[in-house]
Amino acid sequence: MRVGVLTGGGDCPGLNAVIRGLVRKGVQEYGYEFTGYRDGWRGPLEGDTVPLDIPTVRGILPRGGTILGSSRTNPLKEADGIRRIKENIAKQEVDALVAIGGEDTLGVAARLYDEYGVPCVGVPKTIDNDLSATDYTFGFDTAVGIATEAIDRLHTTAESHMRVLVVEVMGRHAGWIALHSGLAGGANVILIPEQRFDVDQVCAWVTSRFKASYAPIVVVAEGAVPKDGEAVLKDGTLDSFGHVRLSGVGEWLAKQIESRTGKEARTTVLGHVQRGGTPSAFDRWLATRFGLHAIDAVRDGDFGKMVALQGTDIVRVPIAEATARLKTVDPKLYEEVGVFFG
Amino acid sequence: MRVGVLTGGGDCPGLNAVIRGLVRKGVQEYGYEFTGYRDGWRGPLEGDTVPLDIPTVRGILPRGGTILGSSRTNPLKEADGIRRIKENIAKQEVDALVAIGGEDTLGVAARLYDEYGVPCVGVPKTIDNDLSATDYTFGFDTAVGIATEAIDRLHTTAESHMRVLVVEVMGRHAGWIALHSGLAGGANVILIPEQRFDVDQVCAWVTSRFKASYAPIVVVAEGAVPKDGEAVLKDGTLDSFGHVRLSGVGEWLAKQIESRTGKEARTTVLGHVQRGGTPSAFDRWLATRFGLHAIDAVRDGDFGKMVALQGTDIVRVPIAEATARLKTVDPKLYEEVGVFFG
Amino acid sequence: MRVGVLTGGGDCPGLNAVIRGLVRKGVQEYGYEFTGYRDGWRGPLEGDTVPLDIPTVRGILPRGGTILGSSRTNPLKEADGIRRIKENIAKQEVDALVAIGGEDTLGVAARLYDEYGVPCVGVPKTIDNDLSATDYTFGFDTAVGIATEAIDRLHTTAESHMRVLVVEVMGRHAGWIALHSGLAGGANVILIPEQRFDVDQVCAWVTSRFKASYAPIVVVAEGAVPKDGEAVLKDGTLDSFGHVRLSGVGEWLAKQIESRTGKEARTTVLGHVQRGGTPSAFDRWLATRFGLHAIDAVRDGDFGKMVALQGTDIVRVPIAEATARLKTVDPKLYEEVGVFFG
Amino acid sequence: MRVGVLTGGGDCPGLNAVIRGLVRKGVQEYGYEFTGYRDGWRGPLEGDTVPLDIPTVRGILPRGGTILGSSRTNPLKEADGIRRIKENIAKQEVDALVAIGGEDTLGVAARLYDEYGVPCVGVPKTIDNDLSATDYTFGFDTAVGIATEAIDRLHTTAESHMRVLVVEVMGRHAGWIALHSGLAGGANVILIPEQRFDVDQVCAWVTSRFKASYAPIVVVAEGAVPKDGEAVLKDGTLDSFGHVRLSGVGEWLAKQIESRTGKEARTTVLGHVQRGGTPSAFDRWLATRFGLHAIDAVRDGDFGKMVALQGTDIVRVPIAEATARLKTVDPKLYEEVGVFFG
CATH class of the missing domain: 3.40.50.460 (Phosphofructokinase domain)
Known part of the structure; x- marks a missing residue:
């Protein structure tokens, strides 16, 4: 089993912790191999890869940013984008993709899975915490x-x-x-x-x-x-x-x-x-657990899903559903906080 | 309506944020008055009070410790303890008590309410995060x-x-x-x-x-x-x-x-x-919301209850139930983390 | 002996540490009394004072900003400014002034002393570290x-x-x-x-x-x-x-x-x-020592002087001299650092 | 010209900043090559080296500890220690040694230079700040x-x-x-x-x-x-x-x-x-400048010297002299601070 990993969209403290969680558990417990894709969807689109193994992920837990690089490249807007991705992951013998990103990045993963059968697992990332289906996203606590x-x-x-x-x-x-x-x-x-x-x-x-x-x-x-x-x-x-x-x-x-x-x-x-910078302890905890659970989803063949935090549990939800609606501040919560205004 | 407030047990970042939340909302929205009890249960036991109003709570949000002082005094172990508390709160015209503390402090509140009808609301506090019924306690994230x-x-x-x-x-x-x-x-x-x-x-x-x-x-x-x-x-x-x-x-x-x-x-x-020291942003958020919701429980006359975090919601649970069982680390969670050992 | 204290110009972490140093040593060792002037030179100009004693300065060491307030009021630009200051400090029975501030604030102190004989001691303050005669100014290290x-x-x-x-x-x-x-x-x-x-x-x-x-x-x-x-x-x-x-x-x-x-x-x-915010340990050390040495200058009747850091020693230099020239970056130092460019 | 570098004694935030300063200036401005010795004097004693060049020192500025490792090995206590060091540095074609360390490490460098003519330059390191001849040592401000x-x-x-x-x-x-x-x-x-x-x-x-x-x-x-x-x-x-x-x-x-x-x-x-951990800005500044000036001493052939901070200047002093006397707290300074006791 070979797993491709990419990080898309704006950078966010905790991305490296996810990558480390994926690789440590994937290699040590399931014997998987990994391929890192560079700069979000640009990587699989252009077949641009970096090695990704246990030594690569040593020491990255406290580091901000992403060792894989990121970009806002959207393969759905590229001529023939999907076909090129399918070809590249086949060429690189990648059996499953883990996409770490926000609404845009995960939206691509959802379509790749739903419409083209590419086996994808999503990890939600938005520093703004505005993705529904998860109580919190990593990076938010640091910000x-x-x-x-x-x-x-x-x-x-x-x-x-x-x-x-x-x-x-x-x-x-x-x-x-x-x-x-x-x-x-x-x-x-x-x-x-x-x-x-x-x-x-x-x-x-x-x-x-x-x-x-x-x-x-x-x-x-x-x-x-x-x-x-x-x-x-x-x-x-x-x-x-x-x-x-x-x-x-x-x-x-x-x-x-x-x-x-x-x-x-x-x-x-x-x-x-x-x-930027080192993630808070909360974000390192959350991001690491997202990584551990995302590789479990891969092992279970449970594709088209995204990991999410509910209470203190990590659960899996359909990517498409999770990204369908922006999570905004409830007027009641805003009112609750309003007691401190003035 | 006059509300007594006390903080018991070991100190914990966020105690002052709870107190501020209680007082700001209690005074501004419900027109309550407050009485601070000094050093946990020692305060109501000995009738030792401090003024508690809007000016008192200004600027305390980022400060660690507790402006009310704390102790491990247990009125249940004092001769005639309960009676003295009932007398003192009557003398001070206190209509409800908010007790902020861990297992021991809340255990007293539960018995005061259950067995003697003293109108108590609890706010859970343990830096160790080991109180069941709440996803997290404040102070833990800071620690x-x-x-x-x-x-x-x-x-x-x-x-x-x-x-x-x-x-x-x-x-x-x-x-x-x-x-x-x-x-x-x-x-x-x-x-x-x-x-x-x-x-x-x-x-x-x-x-x-x-x-x-x-x-x-x-x-x-x-x-x-x-x-x-x-x-x-x-x-x-x-x-x-x-x-x-x-x-x-x-x-x-x-x-x-x-x-x-x-x-x-x-x-x-x-x-x-x-x-010690200033609470993390997470703990300031959680502790403040605990304070706001505890005063709502007082307003609702919903006594014998403790506020708790479930997901991103603050809920109310019976104090007695909540403190009955220590929340320990699930073996599965420990095993999950074990992938990083060695 | 009654000592007036004012803080002028932009705020800077360490101002409160200076004030605390002045008052603690002045009261405890020399038996002085203090008068705080509000908002820089506006205070003595308008006779606007605040109490300043040991209880006032408790707990202010780690706090940024200044408990005395600050402003950019320049009495030299006010009609009759000098006369009003002399009258006010006489009325308040203030025997010496300690002015904490940058080029502008200290420039006024220098003229008050040189031309009008008002007994002034200066404490240099500029977050930009651009005051000659002192190796460092407090606030700079924090910034x-x-x-x-x-x-x-x-x-x-x-x-x-x-x-x-x-x-x-x-x-x-x-x-x-x-x-x-x-x-x-x-x-x-x-x-x-x-x-x-x-x-x-x-x-x-x-x-x-x-x-x-x-x-x-x-x-x-x-x-x-x-x-x-x-x-x-x-x-x-x-x-x-x-x-x-x-x-x-x-x-x-x-x-x-x-x-x-x-x-x-x-x-x-x-x-x-x-x-803004709490001063670094270095700035707390430097600012406190500036305060201790400035009050020694008052005791010695050594007016028209400013305290300054030279190596690890606090020395006194004429205010006028110290503020005459901006301390800019030596081209050689800039060149030294240039090895890291590119 | 080939320069050997070693770090000895307890670790200290800023060691990596010194190494980076040495290498960046040595390579870029003087065209030197470098050899890293592992674990203090154990390195030259046993001929244990690591590569040291521009890519090696990238990104190490904010990192605590030392990429060269450290130990308390004292070649003067080893049979034939000096001879082995001379042989090893000759074998590795090392023309000068920069020793970064405290009293013990620099004491060895002083004797190597004074008695055996080994061309050494010292960089003082003690988290305790107790080395005479320098106003401050790096690591102290962080601690x-x-x-x-x-x-x-x-x-x-x-x-x-x-x-x-x-x-x-x-x-x-x-x-x-x-x-x-x-x-x-x-x-x-x-x-x-x-x-x-x-x-x-x-x-x-x-x-x-x-x-x-x-x-x-x-x-x-x-x-x-x-x-x-x-x-x-x-x-x-x-x-x-x-x-x-x-x-x-x-x-x-x-x-x-x-x-x-x-x-x-x-x-x-x-x-x-x-x-442990990342050095403060002050220590990064001081340690980097020590590195830049130590390599200048090498270029000048000014051996047996140690770099030191005096005011805001980096100067050179004889190692032997600098390490002869412990820098302790002056009783007058202790008395000055005593105003805050009680």
Whole structure:
């Protein structure tokens, strides 16, 4: 048995832990051999491989990124993409594929399996935690930890100067990172893509915080959108999802707050640091277990499935189903957290 | 409505986050007043209180420990303990008690409610994660993170000198910290109280690691016990649970490894640093939500219950039931992790 | 003896440690009393004070920011500013002033002492480390540590996608943070305000790094300026110092690299997180000792002086002299570090 | 020109940064070739080498430990040791040796150069910071940072239970780590090997801290010794230096405090975690510059010298002189810090 492995989409702390889990168990317990594909779907599409065995995976557990490289190559958009993949994996005598990635990467795996019978197992990866069917995805806890530490630091700066600090965190379509890091960091306002925000309400919270003699921290997901779309259209641009363009909403909001409240406001865009570096212990645990269970799915011939976390158990769910719906923040949960606003 | 709050047992990162959650929601949404009891059950027993309101809980979210103090005072062991508690809470016009603590603290709350009708709500706290009915307890993630960082550091020392490093972590009756930090830290051997260990097997894993030209890290829970109890009895002492005395098993094991393998071995006992300091983002999230949901249970008059995490939901379970059984590591999970031994 | 204390300019980790050092030694060893002035020079200007004694300074050592607040108020620019300060400190029976701040804050202290005989002692503070006469200023080590950790994280992201990552760090007029964090983080290019950079040379280093199969990290101080000023003038703006406007050079450079090398480039602007949060152990040590020695200068009646670090000794130097010249990066040191470029 | 490199003695964060600095500059600027010797002086003694070139040193900057391995082998104690070293370096066509290590390792280098004319350059390494002639040694800042973070964490545990926490840190003959981490961590008592301590005085400080309603942290260097030597002799053992045996003084002191003050006391022995893991930014900077300057000494033929930090400059001093005297804590500095005791 020879198993191909690829990692697609944006990088994410824990990818290497998955790869290590797959290989350690696959080789030691099942006697499998492995082929690493380089740069996501580009690897099987172009037949670009790297060796993958026990020595290769030594020491990679605490390392961020992916030793296999990643890309956003989508074989479904390539002429003849599927045929080339089937040919390449046949040529390399690969009997099963483990695809580690987000919605796009797993979507390809689902179609490869459903429509073309390529034996695929999926491992969910999204730093945004927005994949349904799994309680958490790895990388998310690390990102939340980094954002929380940044917010902790910004509090002291805000207090010293009695300024508003707007922190823009990742989250284009779902506000999980904003919600968790905002709560954990003691933010006074948290804005998420799931609920259009009212700048006047934000300013009211900001003002109320100053009245209590504290300086406010506003955490805003990059995909958050104000209620009054036209206000934004004058100052920024909306992308095809109707979201403010990346790295724009924080700056925009800070300016609005300054002009409406008369208080100084500063913006910090956390950016790529949220997705790099060593994974948290939680993410190493989760990612490793995903790897161990994904290779079990291969052994069981249980293809077209994705591993997922439910409670403390790792289960298997159909890939197609799992990626069909974005997991967004429940309005009730947002309301629950809202007790800390202002 | 006046709500009394106490924190009992060993301290744990996240206690202050629970208190803040209780008070913020209780005051702002339900108009409650609060009374803080000092040092666990000693507070209501002796009528020792501290003010607890919105200003008191400002800024405590990221702080470890507990602003209310803690102790192991058990009113059930005090002459007339229950009566004195009933009298004191009546005198202070406290209508409901929220008890934050482990098995012992919650056990008292359960009896107070069941047998004497004192309206209690419980919030589970154990850094060891060994309380059934909840997927995780707060403080555990922080402890695992600290232990994992220590193991990360010890790898480089072990490699430079080609020595065995034995790391003793918390966990008297359950091996959760050892299991999670050992896996996340890439340990080569993990020993837990749930399964008696065989020193010869440990030495075989150690030797196999050296053969691969790496230095082994052995993570051992403080409550782990070797198979051959007599060997220990010669070198150390067993406590009333049949466990090696605190801070003994690491040193003992290192000596055994040295004498049996001829390799140098060193021990690090992580100790109290595992339970101190700022909580991780995960624990701040969990502890805060426990606080918010516990005050909802008070509002609902749903007493005798404990809040618990199931998946991503906070639910309520009967305290008595929840504390009846220790949550230990499932043999299957231990076996799953065993693929990384050696 | 009553000593007034103020903190001016941008906040900086270690300010509270200085204040604690002053008060602990002043009260305990010399029996002094203290008056805290709020928000830098605004405090003595408007007679706005806060109590400052042993209980006030308990627990502030590890806290970032300043319990006294800060501002950029300059009494020399206020009508009658000096007279009002003299009147207020007389009214509050303050016998000596300790001013903790950067070039601007200390410049006022120097003039107050030299021209008006107000007994002042200075404590140097600049996160940029650009004050001559002292080997290091507190806050700098913390900022370098934060930036280095960010660069560590960005490496894995850069490698996974084989992208250029441009990291913009603080440093308007001096490149110390860029130089230290760039070296410590293993950056492949470091650009500082002291030496105009050649975009083609930057691109050559970037390309050479890719040729070695690694992804490049470019660290650029916010005040760095390209050689060809006109190129910038087309894309951005130069401020009155001839420097690219804050938060502009990183983005600008990333675009240049993309268009000239054809490689993807991303920018991270670290911003305010560099100056917030708990000080490093080094900064706590340095800041505390500055506080202890500044109060000794007060006791000695040695006014018009500033404390400074020389080797491992704290010495006193005339404020006026110390702030006369910006401490910039020596070209030889920049060349020394240049061995790691490319 | 071929340069041999070895690392001797206990491991220390920054060793790899030195090696990288040597090799990058040696190869790129001077066209040298390198030979790595394995495990300190054992390498040249037995002719045990590893390849050392640009690819070997890629990515090692942030890694703790040493890629060359280390040992305490002393060729001066081996029959014919010097002759074997001379023969081996001749056989391997090594023209100069760079020895990175502490007193012992550099002592060998000094004698090799002085008495046998072997061209050696030294790089000082001691995590204890106790080598005269240099302001700081690398690894020290990392150790102080780790100890400070641990002390920060222990404060919350101490406060919650109103217990004494005794923290034993490294430092057999010099108290630098205890002094710096104790000050930075806000300890209430700091005990160092340079000054015998009086247990009654320690108890007085402990009691005074409790009176102020805070819980005391006692930081004690492993080599600290009580005034009344006999008290120790009853409870522990003194080694040949007259110091309490490693890992003993903390436990011993905690027991004394408990029995004399009636307060609970707990001990944490930080141990090996202090010397492992990624170096701080300060240590990466210092270690890298030591490497760059050591290879310059080789190029200049300036043998028998050691690089050293003086202020912000790297200078060269005779090895023999530099290692002649232990750098201990000046009584005046200890007294300066004493203002925070109690």
